[in-house]
Amino acid sequence: MKQEELRSWSIAELAKLSRVSSRTLRHYDQVGLLPPAYTGHNGYRYYTQPELLRLQRILLLRELGLGLGTIGQVLDGQADQLDALSVHRKWLLAERDRLDRMARTVGATISALQQGDAMSGEEIFKDFDTNPYEEEARQRWGDQAVADSKARHAALSAADKQAFMAEAGAINEELARCVDAGLPADDARVQAAVERHYRWICVSWTPNADSYVGLGRMYVEDPRFTAFYDKSRAGLASYLLEGITVYAASRLSAAGGQSTA
Structure with a gap:
């Protein structure tokens, strides 16, 4: 076994190494996100290589915009550490490439303005890969919910x-x-399907009762979403909203978004 795998770091040493304050590390321990490997007789927290690797992933997911609760869910759901790190690395490389493309477009805009050249609309927005639904989602559910959803995905x-x-x-x-x-919205079979839908949504975002019903209304009110559901069966978006309304009232809390059953 390599010597580095055997050594431990005090909380002060880890704070200096990672540039994360000791206070933040203690908070991560208190919320169960990063417990130390052990606590010494002096009461000090000590960390080993697995904790350092977990902290690396925590810091990466913080950069992606996730809240601490969501980070815990993501880390706990990724049993294979190497596979998880590979996924994070692919995301970072893809994000680097996306930002490089946007930087080139902005650079071309600067050059055109300096030379007094006109740019077409296509050239101005080239390589700006925006999600047409993202701004709407921010308005409905806030920046944190969108950041969590993007990072989870x-x-x-x-x-x-x-x-x-x-x-x-x-x-x-x-x-x-x-x-x-011809099953009504409160039928057990319908509610089981809605339960699957809620769990499917929770892969990207964990809505509470109100926001889940709001999402169901958007399926009906926004033709783009209605078309997605109604292609399976005419009126399916409205049917799903009825099921969501029953499910949210009986299974979800107004604030926490967790199933009460």
């Missing part, structure tokens, strides 16, 4: 993303079968 592996999209289709198919069977 970025942490998914390619296989996880495929499974995520496959589950969306499977949920819609089950809801369509419920429509065909």
Whole structure:
């Protein structure tokens, strides 16, 4: 075993090494995010290499904009540390490439302005990969919710993303079968499908009762989302909203967003 794997660092040493304050490290311990490897007879916290690697991932996810609660969920859901780090690295490289492309476009704009040249609309916005729904989401649910959602999705592996999209289709198919069977929104089978939908949403974002119902209303009010659901069965978006309304009232809290069952 390598010597570095055997050594430990005091909280003061880790604070200096990571440039994270001792106070922050103590807070991470208090909330269960980064417990020390052990506490010495002097009461000091000591950390070993696994804790340092976990702190690296915490700092990365903080850079992605996640809150501490969400970071804990992400870390606890990633059993394979090497695979998780590989996913994070791919995200960083992709983000670097995206920013490089945007920087080139801004550089071209600067050059055009300096030379008095005109740019087409396409050239001005070239390489600005914006999500058309993101600003709407920020207005509805706030910046933190959007940051958490983007970071959670970025942490998914390619296989996880495929499974995520496959589950969306499977949920819609089950809801369509419920429509065909004439089941009311509060039927156990419908509520089981809505439960799957809620868990599917929680992969990216954890809504509370009010925000989950608000999401369901958006499915009905926004033609873009209505088309996604209604392609499986006419009226499915409205049917899902009815199911969501029942589910939120009986299973979710108004503030915490966690299932009460």
